[in-house]
Amino acid sequence: MPASKDDDLQPTSEEASLQDPITLKRITTPAKGISCMHRACFDLSIYLDFCNQQNEWRCSICMAPCMFADLRVDSLYQQILQDPSLGLDEDIDTVVITLGDHDKPWVFKDPPPCKPHSEDEPSYEA
Numbered sequence: 001m002p003a004s005k006d007d008d009l010q011p012t013s014e015e016a017s018l019q020d021p022i023t024l025k026r027i028t029t030p031a032k033g034i035s036c037m038h039r040a041c042f043d044l045s046i047y048l049d050f051c052n053q054q055n056e057w058r059c060s061i062c063m064a065p066c067m068f069a070d071l072r073v074d075s076l077y078q079q080i081l082q083d084p085s086l087g088l089d090e091d092i093d094t095v096v097i098t099l100g101d102h103d104k105p106w107v108f109k110d111p112p113p114c115k116p117h118s119e120d121e122p123s124y125e126a
Helices: 005-009 044-054 075-082
Strands: 012-017 030-033 071-073 094-099 106-108
Touching: 030 044, 030 075, 044 071, 075 094
Parallel strands: none
Antiparallel strands: 012 094, 030 071, 094 106
8 A cells, every 4th residue: 555645744752861871870961972863862961071171072872972072952952952831850760752744743651652552443363
């Protein structure tokens, strides 16, 4: 069956850590390398301090080369960390981000609830 236009609009969810991978402290300024393909970020100031001490510039998540000029602040993470309406207490270290056809990501402190299976829906049992 050919893909419909609605297939492109389906939201996708992924878990996102709010902790820096080096120190496990809450990220203040979320950053990653321009060539990094992952959603996860590290804390910019922690990364700069670490790389200066180690004299090795590699992404602390994917280990790809990541020089100072390659660093970018991640606007989605920045928005999540700075939005007071989300109520992200310091003890919350992971969120679920759902991206779809809307202006703002949906952020869940816990995984979104599963929709119960209805008798009217087809079953996909093996």
